[in-house]
Amino acid sequence: MNRKNFLSSLLTIGVAGPVLATPDPxxxxxxxxxxxxxxxxxxxxxxxxxxxxxxxxCPAGDITAKEIQPAVDLIESWGFRIKIGDTxxxxxxxxxxxxxxxxxDLQRMLRDPELSAILCARGGYGAVxxxxxxxxxxxxxxxxxxxxxxDITVFLSHLHTNLNLASIHSKMCNSFPDDWSKAEPVQADAxxxxxxxxxxxxxxxxxxxxxxxxxxxxxxxxxxxxxxxxISLVGTRSDIDTEGKILFVEDTGEYLYSIDRMFWHLQRTxxxxxxxxxxxxxxxxxxxxxxxxxxxxxxxxVAERVKPxxxxxxFDFPVGHQKNNFALRVGMPHTLEVKPDxxxxxxx
Amino acid sequence: MxxxxxxxxxxxxxxxxPSGFMPREKAQxxxxxxQQWGYTVRIGAxxxxxxxxxxxxxxxxxxADLQQALDDPAVNAVLCGRGGYGLSRIIDAxxxxxxxxxxxxxxxxxDVTVLHAHLFTRYTTASLHSPMAGAFNDGGAVTEGVLxxxxxxxxxxxxxxxxxxxxxxxxxxxxxxxxxxxxxxAHLVGTPSDIDTHGKLLFLEDVGEYLYNLxxxxxxxxxxxxxxxxxxxxxxxxxxxxxxxxxxxxTAEAIVSDVVSEYDYPVCFGFPVSHSPDNVALKMGVTHTxxxxxxxxLLIE
Numbered sequence: 001m002n003r004k005n006f007l008s009s010l011l012t013i014g015v016a017g018p019v020l021a022t023p024d025p026x027x028x029x030x031x032x033x034x035x036x037x038x039x040x041x042x043x044x045x046x047x048x049x050x051x052x053x054x055x056x057x058c059p060a061g062d063i064t065a066k067e068i069q070p071a072v073d074l075i076e077s078w079g080f081r082i083k084i085g086d087t088x089x090x091x092x093x094x095x096x097x098x099x100x101x102x103x104x105d106l107q108r109m110l111r112d113p114e115l116s117a118i119l120c121a122r123g124g125y126g127a128v129x130x131x132x133x134x135x136x137x138x139x140x141x142x143x144x145x146x147x148x149x150x151d152i153t154v155f156l157s158h159l160h161t162n163l164n165l166a167s168i169h170s171k172m173c174n175s176f177p178d179d180w181s182k183a184e185p186v187q188a189d190a191x192x193x194x195x196x197x198x199x200x201x202x203x204x205x206x207x208x209x210x211x212x213x214x215x216x217x218x219x220x221x222x223x224x225x226x227x228x229x230x231i232s233l234v235g236t237r238s239d240i241d242t243e244g245k246i247l248f249v250e251d252t253g254e255y256l257y258s259i260d261r262m263f264w265h266l267q268r269t270x271x272x273x274x275x276x277x278x279x280x281x282x283x284x285x286x287x288x289x290x291x292x293x294x295x296x297x298x299x300x301x302v303a304e305r306v307k308p309x310x311x312x313x314x315f316d317f318p319v320g321h322q323k324n325n326f327a328l329r330v331g332m333p334h335t336l337e338v339k340p341d342x343x344x345x346x347x348x
Numbered sequence: 349m350x351x352x353x354x355x356x357x358x359x360x361x362x363x364x365x366p367s368g369f370m371p372r373e374k375a376q377x378x379x380x381x382x383q384q385w386g387y388t389v390r391i392g393a394x395x396x397x398x399x400x401x402x403x404x405x406x407x408x409x410x411x412a413d414l415q416q417a418l419d420d421p422a423v424n425a426v427l428c429g430r431g432g433y434g435l436s437r438i439i440d441a442x443x444x445x446x447x448x449x450x451x452x453x454x455x456x457x458x459d460v461t462v463l464h465a466h467l468f469t470r471y472t473t474a475s476l477h478s479p480m481a482g483a484f485n486d487g488g489a490v491t492e493g494v495l496x497x498x499x500x501x502x503x504x505x506x507x508x509x510x511x512x513x514x515x516x517x518x519x520x521x522x523x524x525x526x527x528x529x530x531x532x533x534a535h536l537v538g539t540p541s542d543i544d545t546h547g548k549l550l551f552l553e554d555v556g557e558y559l560y561n562l563x564x565x566x567x568x569x570x571x572x573x574x575x576x577x578x579x580x581x582x583x584x585x586x587x588x589x590x591x592x593x594x595x596x597x598x599t600a601e602a603i604v605s606d607v608v609s610e611y612d613y614p615v616c617f618g619f620p621v622s623h624s625p626d627n628v629a630l631k632m633g634v635t636h637t638x639x640x641x642x643x644x645x646l647l648i649e
Contacts, residue, residue: 093597094560125560128567232564235537235572257402257433261535264436269538288402292368292432295401 040164042221042331045116045143047200050079052116054198055109056173057085058096060151061124063174065089068121071173074180075119078195085109088121095126103130111138116145117198122174123150123226131158131238139165145198148172150252150321153225158238160223160331169225169248169319170194170327187323197327205326207343208316212299216312218277218336219348222328224248231262234269243274246336248328250281250320256294256301259283263305277336278306278313279345282320312338317345349524349633350473352425352451354503357386359424361501362417363481364392365404367459368432370481372396375429378481381489382427385498392417395429403434411438419446424453425501429481431458431529439466439541447471453501456480458555458623461528464632466541468526476500477528477551477621478629493620493627500629505649508628510619512644515601519614522637523579525630525647527551530586534565537572546577549638551630553584555623559596559603562586566607575607580614580638582647585622614640619647 048054054075056068065088072082085105090097097105109118131154140163146155147168159165171190177183183191196203223240224230227249233239251259266272283298296304299315306313314336318324329347337344355361361382363375372395379389394404394413404410417426439462454463454475467473478497479488488494500506526548527533533552536542554562569575586600598606601617608615616638620626631649639646 094592094594125564128564128571132571232534232568233571234568235542236568237571239538261433261436265535265539268436268440268540292402 043140043143043163043165044332045145045166048080048116048145048198051081053081053083053114054117054119055083055085055112055115056088056119056121057105057109058087058090058121059102059106059130059155060096060120060126061094061122062091062096063088063121068173070178070180071176074176074191083112083115094124096121099129099133102126103133106130107134110134110136110144113142118144118146120146120148120152120155120172122172123148123152125151127151127154128232131155136163139163147194149325150226151229153229154233154238156225156330157223157230157233157240161238161240164331166329166331168194168197168327169330170197171325175325184323190318190324190326193327197329203327203329203347205318205345207314207318207345209341209343210299210315212303213315213338213343214306214313215338215340216277216310218246218312220245220276220333221331222246222248222334223330224279225250225330227251227259227262228254231265234265242271244276246277246279246334247271247275248279248281248317248319250283252284252321253286254283255286256288256296256298259285259298260294260296260301263301267305272306272309275309275311277311278302279317279319279336280313280315281317282322282325284321312336314338314343350451350471351634352453352474355387355424355453355501358388360388360390360422361425361427362390362392362420362423363395363427363429364413364417365394365397365429366410366414366438366463367404367428367434368402368430369397369399369404370395370429374485375481377489378484381484381494390423402432407437410434411441414438415442418442418444418452421450426452426454427480428454428456428460431456431460431480433459435459435462436535439463444471455497457627458529459532461532462536462541464528465526465533465536465543468633469541469543472633474631474633476629477632479627483625483627488625491625493625493629496628500631506629506631507646507648508620509644509646510616512642513601513617515605515615515617516640516645517613517615518640518642519580519612520637520639521549521579521614522635523547523549524633525549525551525636526632527582528553528632530554530562530565531557534568537568537574545574547579549580549582549636550574550578551582551584551619551621553622554586556588556590557586558590558592559598559600560592562589562600563596563603566603570607576611578611578613580640581608581616582619582621582638583615583617584619585624585626587623614638616640616645619645
């Protein structure tokens with residue numbers, strides 16, 4: 001009997017299974033039995049308290065100190081201290097410093113005992129240049145929340161696969177409004193959801209109905225992020241196993257044919273076969289070139305690809321390169337319930 | 349490696365479009381030229397089809413046309429009219445049972461890399477990475493690329509040279525040749541069509557990609573172990589490259605050199621395989637010798 005069969009047989013007789021993660025009252029991180037196929041126990045960093053320190057670093061694209069200031073001010077107003085990494089303000093073409101500089105800054109933060117969380121200032125491109133050179137083992141002894149999305153999907157996926165570390169998929173410094181008082185309500189709510197995710201608050205999501213949703217109930221760890229990035233990790237040591245999990249995807253700037261090709265890639269690598277559920281966030285599609293009109297929407301593309309399966313599917317989830325990009329606790333167990341008249345998604 | 353029989357005068361070449369739509373007039377010169385070469389041409393239903401969208405037909409229609417060409421005992425080679433996108437959607441549904449009993453040359457590049465890789469990996473069968481129907485237009489029928497297809501079909505072993513490039517890494521290697529479009533090779537990672545590049549000569553080309561995405565795809569190949577144990581690397585054209593508003597800061601050649609800097613196999617740049625008239629026919633799966641030296645680079649079958 002192989003490991004997967006063994007575990008699934010345990011699950012069916014109720015011996016093992018996902019255990020609910022709860023905000024940790026003891027201030028030591030939670031280690032709970034792992035869900036389904038993952039051999040590593042789920043590492044949930046301690047939720048943040050007043051006075052805790054968050055590091056800000058630039059592991060991918062570059063950003064200036066001025067550009068992160070609104071985020072610094074707001075996060076400090078929440079009662080957290082900020083430690084700014086030396087990649088803020090650095091620039092090596094599109095990167096926030098050379099590979100060595102970006103790796104060194106993030107590595108310092110991974111080791112820094114004062115930090116409870118590390119916020120990536122922005123995405124862009126560059127995480128994959130340094131991920132293999134980083135030593136993430138300090139997170140085993142002292143887990144920290146790693147925060148970001150888009151290109152940062154590299155780290156969220158890598159940490160899920162290699163450490164089973166929970167992390168936060170959310171907006172980053174470059175999405176904080178210059179003037180908080182003038183922020184649109186949805187933008188403010190999305191940013192405040194980062195605080196909720198960090199402090200162990202109850203995560204609430206308002207998911208619109210879509211006629212192509214597929215009803216059903218799913219329970220499992222949440223994995224996912226930027227689709228193009230997830231695809232670029234296939235076959236690498238940062239690749240995610242999606243079995244028994246709820247997968248969420250979003251993307252920006254991709255052609256429709258490319259989105260279709262990526263969903264085929266997911267399918268052909270078996271990533272849809274044993275999925276618990278699929279959450280489709282925002283897709284900002286690159287317009288077709290003239291004469292190359294693709295003729296199918298993202299909804300159609302997804303609906304077609306998931307036809308052979310029966311897991312629940314919801315569309316237009318508030319995650320993506322958009323204002324309504326709400327924080328998600330990656331790696332943590334969630335439930336997704338899609339009904340004809342409602343979509344419920346909870347961190348359990 | 350199963351090498352399909354080379355063509356004889358009077359043999360039949362089927363022209364099909366398993367991916368994007370192609371109007372008949374775009375393939376006309378190709379059809380006439382193949383006839384002048386002494387071949388009979390059979391036109392599949394997916395060339396100049398009734399399709400009104402991006403594809404040359406529904407998945408079912410494209411699959412049926414390609415399947416018919418693969419299975420038809422009277423067809424000796426299958427030329428894909430064009431690439432685009434679409435083979436990924438039908439590759440797992442193709443039945444190669446009859447093809448394996450009577451292997452034939454599959455011809456094309458770009459999206460057709462899906463078929464080449466699949467044939468190499470699943471059926472150890474050689475295929476022809478080469479110009480397609482559009483390359484015959486506008487005087488293309490007498491270019492080196494198209495003429496090299498003619499020679500390849502007739503069974504003439506190839507010997508190509510390309511100019512010395514300052515980024516070349518010297519060395520000599522003899523190994524089976526694999527490769528194709530970089531985006532497609534990255535797209536096949538982890539799938540049943542994925543190529544094992546261990547001990548192979550790998551060639552790469554691409555079109556219309558952003559430099560950062562070129563970098564990302566090469567790193568995917570590297571991180572999935574595909575670059576560590578190559579016999580050699582042949583870099584073709586990366587044409588119509590795009591850059592971000594803020595420049596990436598490295599050329600395609602510099603990106604490749606950086607990614608493979610820790611290995612010591614020969615690397616050549618500027619090889620004539622690309623989305624341009626510089627695109628010679630390469631026999632995928634067949635052993636070649638690559639010689640990168642102070643003289644022009646040689647790739648000899």
